[in-house]
Amino acid sequence: MRISVIGCGYLGAVHAACMAELGHDVVGLDVDEDKIAKLAAGVAPFHEPGFDAVLKRGVESGRLGFTTDPAAIADAEIHFIAVGTPQLSGRLGADMSYVAQAVRTIIEHAEPGTERPVLVAGKSTVPVGTAQLISDEFDGSGKNLVLAWNPEFLREGYAVKDTLHPDRIVYGLPDDVAKGEAAREVLNQCYATMLEAETPLVVANYPTAELVKVAANSFLATKISFINAMADLCDATGGDVTRLAEAIGYDDRIGPKFLQAGIGFGGGCLPKDIRAFMARAGELGVDEALTFLREVDTINLRRRDHAVRLAEEVVGGSLSGKKIAVLGITFKPDTDDLRDSPALDIASKLWAAGADLAIVDPAAGDKLRERRPDLRVPETLEEAVTDADAVMILTQWRDFVDLDPTSIRDLVAAPNIIDGRNVLDPKRWSDAGWNYYGMGRGVSIW
Ligand SMILES: NC(=O)C1=CN([C@@H]2O[C@H](COP(=O)(O)OP(=O)(O)OC[C@H]3O[C@@H](n4cnc5c(N)ncnc54)[C@H](O)[C@@H]3O)[C@@H](O)[C@H]2O)C=CC1
């Protein structure tokens, strides 16, 4: 099929390349010229495991192209909307201006459907009610465009795998049966490989599909804040939240995933999605239904202050002039994404409190140097930890999780390790002469 993907960021670029991998002819459109130049040359503009190979294969096959020219989307049978919906500055709601612009681009440049309607599939995460508004706009455009809402659930770090082998596919279809069936048929053709592999398919109306997406992210955020609240209780009592999570996770109804306590969630989605969801609930007059999300957000942000306070205590009260080595600055491992990164937020707070910071990250070093020239980003971990009063692991990159505590013991000024992600073995680090500080991990002989 001929496909266009509008917006080639972390979601859209991967979606475009994976659609080409499935055999479709794909053009990716973006307004960012640098990004498009790289993508068109088969070079990934961001760090995402496995993406380089799929991108290169697609571009070399001739089935995958990237452009800033909106006219290039004209003959696509499906247009995917994958532009950003970031948090509005100073407000909880989502900035919908990029989606509005993408819709205008489609109306202006898409060839009208003749034999069957041309499908537009929304993938961006949007406030519930958006799909109906866009659908109404298409109806007034005279272009025979039909909208489906097809939310995306990929995780950064696993984006290629999640796109090609999703846990489920969701179609949000219009209430008009003929249009809905037409949309379903086109989507079935697009996702034939996945449907043949018996990927669960949930078909629903627009609001359900839109809500599924924000409900899923809200649930994940709630799970993380829940375990972080338990970490506070563990800190207050000497309990170990990692054991607690393991024990409750054996219950199938709870499950072991997303129970890793630490410095909390960040990224370009979970934080802004729960806030936009609360804002939308307010507009709908049902804000009380989501007041718990306010607490989820508050608990999450408190983790960052908690980490700063812990660092303060560890170095003896004042951070001023204290040398802190920060290992990991991205919002999670296996990405270079710094959007709402808890690690970067904590580092900024430490810096503001006068700490002498040295930050290393396997993927985001250059990006950080560019964005924050005020922060020191040495080339090597050894340089960063030399003479440190405390070492903090803020993103659990494999290199840091596997770090041999003896290998850096003699480089630091004081052997203090703060494990912001609860990924180290406290005994191993203590045995190597370190003072280990986790997040809700009391000292236990068991
Ligand atoms: N990053 C992720 O893992 C996932 C993101 N999402 C959702 O997908 C959407 C996109 O997210 P990301 O890819 O992370 O954002 P991003 O910021 O990485 O990418 C958005 C892209 O859209 C481009 N853009 C903006 N206006 C445009 C226009 N008028 N025409 C063409 N391109 C335009 C930007 O230049 C940028 O490259 C958001 O709504 C997000 O919530 C959903 C699931 C996963």
Ligand SMILES: O=C(O)[C@H]1O[C@H](OP(=O)(O)OP(=O)(O)OC[C@H]2O[C@@H](n3ccc(=O)[nH]c3=O)[C@H](O)[C@@H]2O)[C@H](O)[C@@H](O)[C@@H]1O
């Ligand atoms: O809508 C989106 O964009 C995506 O948001 C999340 O994916 P992602 O942001 O890539 O990252 P996650 O793996 O969900 O992690 C989010 C944050 O939670 C933190 N986290 C995760 C799990 C955990 O147990 N504890 C914890 O603190 C991570 O460190 C990270 O900062 C969802 O997992 C995806 O399903 C969704 O598609």
